[in-house]
Amino acid sequence: MTFHLIDDIPISAIGHAVGHAMATHLVKNAKFCVRTRKDDDDEIDDDEELVIWARRFMLFFHASPVAFGGLTSLNIGNLRFGESDISSILTTCKRLKRMHLYNCDSGDSSTLQVEHANLSELCIVYCGLEQVKLNWLPQLTSIVFDGWIDFQDPLVLGHVPLLESVSLTNVALSFNKMVKLSRFLGSASPRVLKLGFRSEKIWVQPECPTQDLASVFRQLRFVNLVKLPEGYDLTWTMFILEAAPLLKELYMTVWDDLCSMEMDEEKRKKQLYSENKGVEWGLAAADFHHHSLVTLVIFGFESEDYAVDYVRRVMVAAVNLEDVFLYSRLELECGNCQDKKPTRFAWTKRQKISLKKRITAGIESFAIIHSNKTIRADHKAKMLYPKCTHLDTTSG
Template identity: 70%
Template sequence: MGKDYSRLSALPDDILLNILDRLGVLDAARTSILSRRWTQLAAKLSRLIINAQDFLPEGVSNVNVSDDEMFRVNAAAAEATKSILTRRNPGEHTIRVLSTAFYLRDDVPVSIGQAVGRAVETHLVETAQFSVMTGKVGTDDVDDDELVIYGREFMRFFEACPNAFGGLTSLDIENLRFGESDISNILITCKRLKHLRLLNCDSGDPSTLQVEHSHLSELSIVNCLLEQVKLNWLPQLTQMTFDGWINYQDPLVLGHVPLLETVSLTNIGYSFHNLVKLSEFLCGTSIRDLKLGFKSEKVWVQPELPTKSLASVFRQLRFVNLVDLPEGYDLTWTMFILEAAPLLKELYITVWDHACIMETDEEVRKENLYSENRGVEWDSAAPDFQHHNLVTLIIFGYKSEDCMVSYLRRVMASAVNLKDVFLYGKLLCNHCQDEKPSRFPWTKRQKISLKKRVTAGIESFAIIRSCSTLRADHLAKIVHPQCWLDISRTTLLSQQPVV
């Protein structure tokens, strides 16, 4: 141990700092007991990431944390933030990342905010982040009174820490009810803001959120009770997530968003909702990466014939991810995306009746007008239509049923340069009860039969693969940082290669 310590201490400061930055703040702080040199090194870290949840006892998570634990870890996070920041010499070393995550309780947020505000004033801070938690998991756990209380607490925190918010580059907030002009005031104060995430935030009655900001590049609006979102002027916006809108008549209005290229749209389609035309919904954009989420309910997208407006929206499209399509319905409607997006390279499809997110009570479904017909019909693709750029097709929840076999044949016949087809079994969620595996060809004879059914009469060089594990590159593309589905809690049925 002594020799190892001596050898480590002999390294130059810049190498040791690089090692400490990779350890994380808590572990790096513990090294300060080794010697005066290590104490000085801990005060020079460039990445300061302090999360109250890191102070939770082993086995306790944000799901089951008690109020007492919440207060305790919050106080620990505040003390750590102040201690680490006060030991730094002003202006001596750049703070590349200053990230704090804490619960909205008592005066702790103000204490953390004032410490961050002083750091922003006295140090060069490249990235400053607040993640404000309420300790509630899921929007159903928060009632209206709590939304109002959390909203007032947050605004008290905001008004007490103008310097911190003036230097913020990232803000993640949840379960807040704002006053009419509160969000506008936050955006005006947070002049450096680049990333904004709103989860279950509203203004009481359905209202319109108007967003203008010169630096905002990523915007996420998830399960917010908003009648309409107007992105009036966002010249730097490149990524947008819009999950859960209540109005199907122009819920999103895109103004000046010239750089927008990554869009994620997720919603539940009810029986009374009109289908959304993407040529109108995304009018004026030219996106490269598109995710559409359906939460295992009615398909809310209207398949469209190729038009100039649709071609304009899809002309740069390279990647499409269709998430949680309902099981048992024809997928050929997705061919309109291929027709309208000649440069599309990758198509990901997840077919899943995910019990965790579906409403399964029949009475509730009737009362809330859930649609019993969750599919959509479209069959206008020309028989001789060819797509020359699609190289990868990936299907999660593949079943050797006629509708899927037919769809796979159609894509393989049209995509003349298709190289790889990956077929995964059904995603299994650890929280779903009594979930049954999907039927899939297990025996060698079944695999040969499936290959013959798919490729009969089709000239295609594509290789059909059935994967036993989820490839890292596939996982990276189906999971979004703000995705409502935590894929880390799911498993895949083990499969064997078809070919």
């Protein structure tokens, strides 16, 4: 059920009706998607409004203990809770499997501590939290963490033995320190890893192979790097290959999303955006060989030297590579973006042949290079995976 926290809607009656249904019938799955007035607007509620929305939600919560006790999925946004409110919600929602939080916190510099016996999917998007502590989540398999304030230990992983999918996205400013994934992910060993950069500064620190990094990456099968800034050396990503011997698929999107980036030069200076967004990594082993990677997919590929050199480097290292898919950025962009930037993608048959010759010159590889305009459906699906839509009413 999806509904809004508005005075003239008797949401307590909704809670009682759902609670009655749960008490008298065997309900396998139940989802509440609770919206505020501003969910579909660009304008974000101010602090006072967030507090009012949260109080209204908690009144509904306390009036509907049976309904919340039977929920398997809860999707809420634009709420500023009291310090213990989220813990109270988790304690009552004992059957909860999926929880999505959008722009939710407990005030400035707040910490979210999560313990739950059944929660398997947790999405935390734009919540402005200083720190998230996943203390005890024995069934957690997937976490999406999008937007954090402090780059010093923003995520603390406690008991999460089943964690398989991790998605991390943030905008790094010029003063933010880079993050070492060996520390960020701690004791976790995910099979799926998504790292998002929103076309701004790379916030991941390349690392030399260490025991800690090898432990974190030992189970990796799929890596998705999203919205890498255009025009910067991609060699730094090779450290992932070196530390992830079982990696089979590497996806990346190289894209300056002009419609979502801050483009005003004065605002960029004032807000301390970084103009040097790349990262240098000169320690990649020249004779390194990877035996598991079979697929490389690049969205937003442009036939510039830095991109061509990177594909060549991967083809040399990945000795069992089968397919390289190179897609133009055009299908990724809206009409406004297309009007602002020319593309240098190889469109004609002659251009494609020339591109393949540039990539394969002097190297031996059995990989097939596909340079396509239209993105395959399975690639598009994986391009978005893993994802969390904070008000999606179709899942669960």
